[in-house]
Amino acid sequence: MKEEAVARLEEFVLKKISGAKLPSIAIAVVEGGRVAYLRAFGFRDIERMLQATPSTVYGIGSVTKSFTALAVMQLVERGLLSLDDPVDKYLPVKLRPFGEPVTVEHLLSHTSGIPALGYAEAFITGAVEGGDVWMPLAKPEDVIVFMSGAQEWAVARPGERFFYLNEGYVLLGLLISKLSGVRYEDYVKERILKPLGMERSYFSREEAEADPELATPYLLEEGHPRPSRFPYGITSDGGLLSNVLDLSKYLSLYLGRGEVGGVRLVARSVIEEMERPRASVPWQVLGGECYGLGWVITPDFYGRKLVHHSGSVLVYTAFVGYVPSSGVGVAVLANASGYPLSRIGMYALALALGEDPRKLPFIGLEEVYEKVVGVYEAYNGTVRVKVEVEGDVLYLEFVSRGLRRRIPLFPESITEEAALFYTVLGGVRINAGFKLRDRVELIYERYKFIKRA
Structure with missing residues (x-):
């Protein structure tokens, strides 16, 4: 990134995290297969005054869904399943709303026709701040029981309408475990994290808390950060913890069309299939936003396609996005919620592309x-x-x-x-x-x- 662009980005970041009282933020910008910008601001632990660094580990929330989608696509590529397969072919779950089967592709694209069932919301708020509803779903298999009446909750036929369904991605994790013969977490670790050199990305509590640079999770109460806890137990829908250095390698995989550093994880066609829009999403920031497989697709980001996803577990937030045609990507992580990291990410991408970020509608607002x-x-x-x-x-x-x-x-x-x-x-x-x-x-x-x- 050019010096002027870096100065504008850092001024913007400091202003926003100060106003939102975020304890810390880390950001990495990838250009042309290399890390072009890397910086952290604030404290990963306020009580001990420990500074955040680009190596600081944060929860990435629903950005995990793209890892799950990639894992499913690897199994498809190996011929172990098809995107058109009904989910109940592999799992003991009733998912035939209006008598029609919910397929693997429907779950990947949030087009099952089933509105959000609220499992993740209840679990996360209960685990983090003792919410009004306590949902003790200690393991992914419990979600199958929780979803026993899900097909009666449907309001659209499969494939007709987008409804963000965390529970669907839990089922995909169970599907990966069943077909691969190993735990979902182990599959992702062996087939995605290790080949990419993402050595400090974790699912397990033991590994994460053994990392000396794990950020303290904070909950903002009346504008003041209070130490809290990460909702360990969520997995394929939002349970990965990582850092912007590792995520820059993950971004390079997509920018490299399935290959990075001479290592090919999937064919180019797999990446393109994940980026193909399936359904319009209800939140329209720049216009025309759709969901692909594990990614949100914005068709017109300064005349270019932007592929991205945000994540939040209340005490950690994340944004990862990239512009395939320009070879540019960004990862942003924080240890609290309070300001949309998508805005910082898009601001950084605009500068990296040589565009004026003031044209982004939310900046003007x-x-x-x-x-x-x-x-x-x-x-x-x-x-x-x-x-x-x-x-x-x-x-x-x-x-x-x-x-x-x-x-x-x-x-x-x-x-x-x-x-x-x-x-x-x-x-x-x-x-x-x-x-x-x-x-x-x-x-x-x-x-x-x-x-x-």
């Missing part, structure tokens, strides 16, 4: 949020309101006595001069327009407000 957040007054201070951000949502709060209410504002259009938001109250749409030049002003319903602080 964040800049507007920074400008408009504050306290406003109407004429002569008769009415006071406060504009603040919670999560990714902008709120307008009337703070004057007798007028107190809090209203969410949703973005409609943004220019350098103005930003138009709207809300819906009682079925009625109301606009909220901000003037951004010089002093910031807000027009909402009958009022004009001027930002005072």
